[in-house]
Each structure stands twice: as structure tokens, then as C-alpha cells.
Amino acid sequence: MPTTKPGICRICSAHCGVLATVADGKLVKVTGDPDNPMFQGYTCDKGRALPDIHNNPHRLLHSQKRTADGGYAPIASEQATDEIAAKLQHLIAEYGPRSVAIYLGTNGLPYPASALTANAFIRAIESPMFFTANTIDQPGKQIALAAHGHWLGGDIPFDEADSWLLIGTNPLVSKAIGIPGQNPSRNLREAINRGMRLIVIDPRRSQTAARASIHLQPRPGEDATILAGIINLIITEKLYDPAFVEQNAAGFAALADAVSGFTVDYVAERADIPRDQLVEAARVFATHGDRPGMVNAGTGANFGLHGSLVEYLCLCLTTLCGRWQRAGQRVTRPNTLMPAFTAKAQPHPPYEGWGYGERLRVRGLTDTVSGMPTAALADEILLPGEGQVKALICIGGNPMAAWPDQRKTERALQSLELLVTLDTEMSLTSRLAHYVMAPKMQMETPAMTQGSELIKYYTSGTGIPAAYAQYAPRLVDPPAGSDLIEEWQFFLGLAKRMDLQMFFVNFFGGGGGRFMESPPVVVVMDKDTELTTEELFAQMCANSRIPLEEVAGHEHGHIFDVDAVVQERDPECTDRLDIGNAALLGELADVLAEDFRAARADRDHPFRLIPRRHKNFMNSSGTQLPKLNGGKAYNPAYMHPEAIADLGLDSGSLVTIASPHDYIPAVVEADDTLRRDVIAMHHAFGGLTTEDDEVRDRGSNVGRLVPTDIEFDAITGLPRQGNIPVRVTPV
């Protein structure tokens, strides 16, 4: 008899409540859950493909070990853990703890204990080398918050706002930021029906831009310029909130001075947007409606080299216009599975965000609030000398597909003495690994929404916009005869063999610790620890506002009735947000000093390549699954039809795309939503560098076009992953 039970899809951060049907011990169907109060039946194609993902014939049911001839053979997970522990002990004894690094990718998110335990392990061996995908994503968000400070009253609710500004993000597809990701189409439709004016800045008429009231379609990479222009206009026309600024912000004069060169005419010419449209966008954002909203930027705006600055200007614009929840208003994202926190209408002051902790051996980079610079990890592997990284453990990430400079990444990974991946398939990175640990998958493990809730601490515009939580037990057994291990159990297994004591503090990172009232939960693990994931989740939620058992009692998820209202500021509070940070406004001065006309005259590279995401793929995941790729296993190079015709090409032509750094093969496809001078491609496709002739089966690796050591954010090391100058030549 098939059974259908509520579960949680955790492919992306929306964490949709779904219904999962199991028949004959197999997951056979996943649909939306109409009884889930938050999602009301919503899912996307990826969530509905969870049965295909679980039952994928390429899924690993046993861990793999590389054989002498370069192939792979199954190995028992206990045996693999024995061998990996022994190798790590040997490397640490020989080269020191820094020789061991961990990289956590996006598939840490579905398994809340995975990141915490991996981080506990690396601290237990006393290596500082813990890297995550965050620093090749939008690390500027945390840098900007450190420089600006946090508003302890939190965000304005999207579902009440009359205006919203989105820059280089497409939340209708990505569910990531701005429009709440829990059924974003519905959330946007309701807002527009209510009279919201949405402003979108995107070189492409994205799904979100197509529904905007104003769509600015600029040259890519000019987001700092445009934001500075909008701020300048708002200051000049006195459209900001002087009372809020007076009471809560420092640095107004420095900001006003730094943006003063960004006149409407200058910005319109430089970004190639109509002057009047820019003015209208600024005025609408500043004045439309009784309840004006916020501004959020996404990956598109962050990859154009000035990500930290773009994020900082977003916060400056928000504070300048006083766009934060005030005393007496409801808390937009109340804590539920996180510990209770009293929101207050006051600033949390800026704090040290970078330049501390571990120093990398390249490019003057350091640890930061956004973590260690992942774009420098390949260099740390390749650069001989003391501290060289010899072993890398990748958890739910795919460096060969997703890191910048694929060729360098490939050399680095091939040179390692030990490469371990924890991956559900022989991913591109796993194909270079010594060991591939096969893990359990989503519906085979218990699930909760704590991870989706806590991302709000990384940046505003994310997280769950209600006191909503869900817990789901394991819904299906792993396939018969399989030998699978949960990621956190792998690290506990290593710790036991290496006789380490590990501990983690839930929740680390994201400035989270700054918002704790109750003492943090400390989880300790050592060689005597015997724990189930369920027991570990209970420990992780020991001080949550709503007890985990109570959440679990509502199997379809529940919006709890918590009385969360923003409180008055403390009478003695003199803290201020900083909108005049010298380092970041110094970078804005550099932007103004750039000779943008000369940069544009690069005849060798007449196009700019920009990132975009596809609704059916989560980075590299799903790209090879027929149910999701519809038989097209490559990522086209989308170009304006006239640009294709100008080159004498057709949609479907094979081309070479070359940046000043490297080249990739690609298949062009017509897309009239783009500017003529822009090419858009999904990232995280492609094979190894020797497999270019398989482009129609594997796609093209955009990261290969990106050098890590030429143009990069000096604070976070994030290279220029967008606005990449390229030329296109027929093959």
C-alpha cells in the first residue's frame, strides 16, 4: 500500500512543505502540500523530481575508492572512514593541521547537522582551513553588514510594502532574496495587485523583470554606479528620512560627498540607461505609497567585481530612507526554531568584518565574516611551502563545476594527496577524488526548517517571513543493499578514529551569535558519542522559541502565534549604523575614477557574459537528469537574435567563447530578453577540461573563463564571475 506523508524539500532555501508518497519502499511521488499553511500546495519542478533524484540510476549506493588504474570500486563506508582517518593523521603529523581543508557546498543546506559537525571537526584538528560556497556567492552581504551594522528591528515585510527595488536577482526563479521564496509568484502577484511598484535592475528581462513596474536594463557591472546615482538623487532632492538618519546613522556627509559625482547624466551614460527612467526609479523608490519597501541585490549584482560595495550601498540606501521596521510594528521574520530574540528599534553597531584571523598565502587575503576566500583555495593547494593544503574534503559541493578558473582547479585537485567528496553521485569533482562517500538523501533523513530560518542573519530579504516551522521524520528507507552514511556521522566517525573531542555552538556564523539572548547550545561529541540524527536535532533545538516536539506535532508545518512586535529602543542606546565607511566609499571613488569609455572600447571582447539561473537546476544538481533537463544536457550561450545574426550564426551553432583568460566551447541560443551586447549562461555545467568535445552532452564551464588572481574583491577574494569580457567565434 502506498503511503503519503508530509515532508520538506530542501533543494533550495525555500524549504517547501510537500507530500511524499512511498510505495514498495521507494519514493514514487512528491507534490505540493495543500494543507501546509505557508506553501498551500506550492512546489516547483525540482521538488516534484525528488523521486527521480532519489531513484536516479547514477546515484551512488556505496562509497567508492579510486583504484590503481584510475577507475573506482565500491568500498564499505566504515573501511573508507578507517583509511581516510589514517591518511589524515599521517598528513597532519607530516605537514601540520593546515594541510587539511574542508569545502562545504550548497548541499550542506538540506542537512542541518552537516555544516556544524564538519566545522567542529576542522576546529578539533586545529586547522583554520574551512571554506564554503559563500565566498564564491555573495560574501559582500556579510562584509556590508559588518561595515554598516544591523538594524535590530529587522526587515520591512514584503507583503505590506508599496515599493521594492531588486538588483541583479531573479527571485521568481531562484527563490533566494527579496520576494519571499515561499511561492514567490503568488507573493509578487498579491503585492502588485495591492499596488506595489517593483523596480528591477537587470541587463536581461528576467522572469522577475518582466513583471516589474520599472525595468532598468543597464550594461552589466554598473550596479554600484547606478546605486550611487540613485542615492545622490535622493539626497539632492531631499527625498530621504532626515529624522531616521539623524537619530540612527553616522557618516551621512561622507556618503553625500562620495556619491556627488554620480550625477544622473553621468550614470545614464555610463550604465547606458534612459535618464528619465533612472530618475523615475529613484523617485518611485523614495516616495511611492504609504509603506515604501526595501532594496535587495543578488548574484548578478555581486559578481561584477564590486560586490561588497554594491551590498553596502544597498544598506546605505535602506538606512538613508529609513526602511527598517519601527517600534510597534510586527517582526517580519520572527524566530521559531531559533532561540527567541526581542527585536528592538535600534542599531547594532558595525563590527570588524575582515582583515583578521588566518592569512592566506596569496593576494593578501584573510579570514572574514563571510568566511575564508574559496577562490584562493586552489592556490593554497598548488603553492608549495609551509602550510600547503594536501587534503581536501568536499561536502555537497562541486569545485570542478562551480569554482572559478576550472583549469587551475583541476590541476589543484589532481595534485592533492587526499581528495574526499561526500556526494550522491560521481560528480565532476568526485571523478578526481580518492574516496567518494555515498550519503543518504533528503527523504531518507529527518528534516527541519531551522536552516531556512537562520539565513536571515546573513542578509536582509531572506529567511522565512512568518513564525513558521516544520519538522519531518525520515520518510523512506535507503535503497535495499545500500551502504550510506549521513555527512555528520562521517565526521563523527573520523573524530572517533582520531580520538578527537569535537564541539559546535548552534548556530555559528552569519552574525547569528549577535542575536542570542539565551545562552547558545553547545553540542559536544567524542569517541563515546552514540547519537541519532533525531537526537542531534533535538539538542540543536534545545533553546528554540517553539520546542521541536511542538513543531513536530504539526506534521503539515505550522505558523505559530508568537507575539513578536518590535520594541522601543533602549533609552541608553547610542549605537549608530555607519553609512560612511571609509574603505567601501574609497572603493566607490575608485569606481568613479575608472575610465569606463576606454574599458568599453575593447574590440577583442565585444560582449559581456553574465550569470543566470534555470528554474530546473540547482547549480550543478539536476543538470544531467532527463526529467529536469528535458533532454538538453547543456547550458546554451543565450544571445540576442540580432547579435547571433550579426556573427553569421544560427541558434544552435557551435562557437568558442573566449575571455582574456581562457576559452570554452558553447552552443548559442536566441534570447530576445537580453541586451545585444550581453551573453547569459548558467554556471556549473561542463566536463573536465579534456572533454570539450562533449559540449552538447555536458555543456560549458563558465568558471573556466574567470581568473582568480587578476580582478577580485580585495576583501573577500571573490573574482569577477559576471560582466566577463568575451568574444564569440564560430567553430
Ligand SMILES: Nc1nc2c(c(=O)[nH]1)N[C@H]1C(S)=C(S)[C@@H](COP(=O)(O)OP(=O)(O)OC[C@H]3O[C@@H](n4cnc5c(=O)[nH]c(N)nc54)[C@H](O)[C@@H]3O)O[C@H]1N2
Ligand atoms: N561562473 C559562475 N560560477 C559560480 C556561480 C555563477 O553564477 N557563475 N555561482 C556561485 C554560487 S552562488 C554558488 S552557491 C556556487 C555553488 O558551488 P557548489 O556548492 O560547490 O556547487 P553545486 O553544484 O551546488 O554542488 C552541489 C554538489 O552536491 C551534490 N549533491 C546533490 N545532492 C546531494 C545530497 O543530498 N548530499 C550530498 N552530500 N551531495 C549532494 C551534487 O551532486 C553536486 O556535486 O557556485 C558559484 N560559482
Ligand SMILES: Nc1nc2c(c(=O)[nH]1)N[C@H]1C(S)=C(S)[C@@H](COP(=O)(O)OP(=O)(O)OC[C@H]3O[C@@H](n4cnc5c(=O)[nH]c(N)nc54)[C@H](O)[C@@H]3O)O[C@H]1N2
Ligand atoms: N532554480 C534555481 N534556484 C536557485 C539556484 C539555482 O541554481 N537554480 N541557485 C541558488 C543559489 S546557490 C543562489 S546564490 C541563488 C542566487 O539567486 P539570484 O541572485 O536571484 O540568481 P539568478 O537567478 O541567477 O539571478 C541573477 C540575475 O542577475 C542578472 N544579472 C547578471 N549580471 C548582472 C549585472 O551585472 N547587474 C545586474 N543588475 N544584474 C545582472 C541576471 O540576468 C539574472 O536575472 O539562487 C538559489 N536558487
Ligand code: SF4
Ligand atoms: S522551490 Fe526549492 S524547496 Fe521548493 S520545491 Fe522547489 S527546489 Fe524544493
Ligand SMILES: [Mo]
Ligand atoms: Mo549560491
